[in-house]
Amino acid sequence: MESAEQKQQAGRPGRVTAAMVAARAGVSTATVSLVANGKTAGRVSEDNISRVRDAITELGYVVDGIGSSLAKGVSSIVILVAPDISNPFFAKVIAGVRESLGPQYQLLLSVTEAGEFPEADDVRRLMSLRPAGLLVDAPNARFIEDLASPSPLVLLDAPGLESYAPSVNLDVASGARQLAAHLAAAGHREAAYVDSVTGTETFAVRRAAFLEEAAARGINVDPERIISTTIDVGTAASAFAAAWPAWQRAGVTAVACGTDTHGYGVLQEARVAGVRIPDELAVAGFDDLPYSATSNPGLTSVHLPATSLGQKAGEQLRRLMEGKALKPGGVTLETSLVVRGSTAAAQG
Amino acid sequence: MESAEQKQQAGRPGRVTAAMVAARAGVSTATVSLVANGKTAGRVSEDNISRVRDAITELGYVVDGIGSSLAKGVSSIVILVAPDISNPFFAKVIAGVRESLGPQYQLLLSVTEAGEFPEADDVRRLMSLRPAGLLVDAPNARFIEDLASPSPLVLLDAPGLESYAPSVNLDVASGARQLAAHLAAAGHREAAYVDSVTGTETFAVRRAAFLEEAAARGINVDPERIISTTIDVGTAASAFAAAWPAWQRAGVTAVACGTDTHGYGVLQEARVAGVRIPDELAVAGFDDLPYSATSNPGLTSVHLPATSLGQKAGEQLRRLMEGKALKPGGVTLETSLVVRGSTAAAQG
DNA sequence: CTGAAAGCGCTTACAG
DNA sequence: CTGAAAGCGCTTACAG
Incomplete structure (x- = not known):
């Protein structure tokens, strides 16, 4: 009784092994493995296949991921x-x-x-x-x-x-260029850029393509008007708050952001600071998150197919x-x- | 040479085993395991500890997760x-x-x-x-x-x-009641509810608490004014678009949503349909996502500490x-x- | 304090 | 088509 009880207790977690299936089906564990992994073609008889399948279902056997991975x-x-x-x-x-x-x-x-x-x-x-x-x-x-x-x-x-x-x-460079062209066409001549601190290539490409196209189209983005923050609404808002007075003095009328999240931060702070969007400042980002369609105002964005x-x-x-x-x-x-x-x- | 070359090739992926560390440190794999797992207290001599540690660093050994898990x-x-x-x-x-x-x-x-x-x-x-x-x-x-x-x-x-x-x-019931109280205080008498289709308890509690408090405060929410959608801006927008004409006829002036995401959908469709928020319709959600601070208008929401x-x-x-x-x-x-x-x- | 050995659950040549 | 056996890399009683 002792050992039977122990067995039952140990069996409680329901760890069914290939050996149990093999015993029940009257085959070896090798055959169980073959069937469980669907590698039966020309290697296991129909008879044994169904025998093993039945045993698997009856016992609720699942191949152990750890044992399998090790092997x-x-x-x-x-x-x-x-x-x-x-x-x-x-x-x-x-x-x-x-x-x-x-x-x-x-x-x-x-x-x-x-x-x-x-x-x-x-x-x-x-x-x-x-x-x-x-x-x-x-x-x-x-x-x-x-x-x-x-x-x-x-x-x-x-x-x-x-x-x-x-x-x-993602062809982010193309989107960045479209954005610069759009801003230039709207008459902007002094702009700023809010980058991600990540230091990853995709953000470098976004920024470089934007700056290049902006320069080509007569938009001035002084190096000190490029700031970086983590991808977080609050952090971006603070960074923009700190930077805006100088930008404003320099005649900045547009700010491009590495992500929409940065853009939301700018939008948020702009509202607090009473900066009118887009009349006083145009804002845009990358990602085209769902929220960009409902923000106030809607955020212009480079759509990325996530x-x-x-x-x-x-x-x-x-x-x-x-x-x-x-x-x-x-x-x-x-x-x-x-x-x-x-x-x-x-x-x- | 053949076998040395093979060894080097096989060694390329850098799979360093406990056995290699043991050999290098001149101890057993048992001792390596003890050291690698920090279980040395009173079981491994200082001498062997540093011997093994050195070997581990020199070889760049990392305990294999699969082998360890199986054991x-x-x-x-x-x-x-x-x-x-x-x-x-x-x-x-x-x-x-x-x-x-x-x-x-x-x-x-x-x-x-x-x-x-x-x-x-x-x-x-x-x-x-x-x-x-x-x-x-x-x-x-x-x-x-x-x-x-x-x-x-x-x-x-x-x-x-x-x-x-x-x-x-999360005490979502309390938040739901606060929301109902807020809407009642603002004078709303006919409301609707946009629920999640998830069928999970938290959404049931949000809805039940809202409905109960709403009823207690004289806000009427007819059962057919409770709709469910997946948690997705677009889907929620469509569902609201379909429901709004009837709600409008019934004099609905407020809609509570199971999540902010549902709320954004309502906001989005309301803009398209020309429904003025909040004058014509008040909207609120649960989650207090960052975007709720920047949406148009800002979305009233039950803050959940995620x-x-x-x-x-x-x-x-x-x-x-x-x-x-x-x-x-x-x-x-x-x-x-x-x-x-x-x-x-x-x-x- | 130390190591030989068993065992975790599985897969895969291998011999038949 | 089938099974015995080795092996994956580790951990843990166990005996010393």
Whole structure:
């Protein structure tokens, strides 16, 4: 009785092993493994297949992920590394990834402080889980080099880093140029730029493309009018509050922001400070988050296809993990300017 | 040469094992394990400790998560299950969890379609990773019962489910009542409610508390004026567009929403349809997302402490995972109404 | 304080 | 088509 009771207690957590299934079906654990993994083709008799299947259902057997991973040398985990999980833009990327990855891979999120990339130590700990694949969003070159991942790797929104790994990019430069052109056409001549502190390539490209096109079209953006903050409404608002008096004196009539979130901060502070948008100051961002359509006023923004970004990246990674070839050349998704009230009025 | 070359190639991925460390330090793998896990107290000589530490640094050894998990019977993974990752509210919860969980636990996200909970199958697959702990946000009773988790479990925002597991709750009922009182004081007599389709307890509590307080204060909310949509700006906008004509005929002057996201949808459609906010219609939500301060007009909202929610839940889980006792009674966090322009004007 | 050995649950050549 | 056995990398009683 003692041992029977113990067994029952131990069995409570319901850990059913391949050995139990094998015993029940009257086969070896090797056969159970073959059936459970669908590798029966020409290797297991119909008879044993159904025997094992029945036993699996009756006992409620699920292949143990840990044991399986150890034997295979790789887990079913896909790690998603991103510097900025708090950006709602990111929630859509995640949804896209999840969709294209399918149910057999588990998504593990490497979350860090806003705008910070994980340290080498964090990454090592993660790699010790033997991930099936890695997805890295908006990285910088140093991080990719430190990573030196032996696992399949796909980069998201990593302009200029295509040589390190297959990438899915956004044509943010094109959107940035459209924005500069739009502001120039509206008559702006003195502008400012609110950047992200992340130090990632995508933000560098956004800024460079904007500045270049602005210069080409006669918009002046003095270097001291480029400020950087974390991607956070409150922080951006404070930074803008500190910078605005000088900008105003310099005749600034437009401010471009690296993300919509920065833009909301500017909008918020502008309201507090009584700066009229867009009459006194035009504001624009990147992301085209849902809230940009309902903000006050609506925020002009470079639309970035977040869900597609995640989907495409998930697809590419899946091909890699399954050992299939990737179409060469990488993927670049279009961006486009969405004009709203925050830049609607013409200026002189 | 052949074998040396092979070794080097095989060594390329840098898989350093405890056996290699042991060989280098001149000890057994048992000792390496003890040192690597900081379990040396009274069990390993100072001499061997530093010997092993040196070898670990020199070789760059990291304990293999898979091997370790299999031996221990549990992994370092904490699974976070939530029906609604796309809500930016959630990004803050995640940040809070990450903060209190510390670096030794890895956060794995169970992501599903907006508003849907994972199926039993999904959960089984996740449980096969032998998680160290589980965090479940805004669940319903059925899900928790299906789960029957053998791992430490903490519930977030799960009013009424405290009997299933330790919970960190938000006093959403209080916020809902404050909102109803606010609308009554402003003179509203006919209202509507835009609910989430999630079917989770927290939304049921929000709605019930609002309806009860509204009724007590003379606000009429006919059952057919309660609609449900997924937590998505566009979907909420469409649902409101379809419902508004009838509501208008019935004299509705206020609409409460289960989340701010629903509220943004109403705001968006109201602008399109030319419904004046708040003069013609007052709108309010729950969450107090950052965007509610910058929307047009600002959205009145019941503030929910998202970061604290995540932090507290992470703390509780950590105690559980470390075998410590929890303070009895669970945790309930305060909520409070933040009044903004979307409900500012008094009505008759 | 130390190490040999068993065991965690599975997968995969291998021999038959 | 089938199963015995080795091995994945680690941790933990256990004996010394």
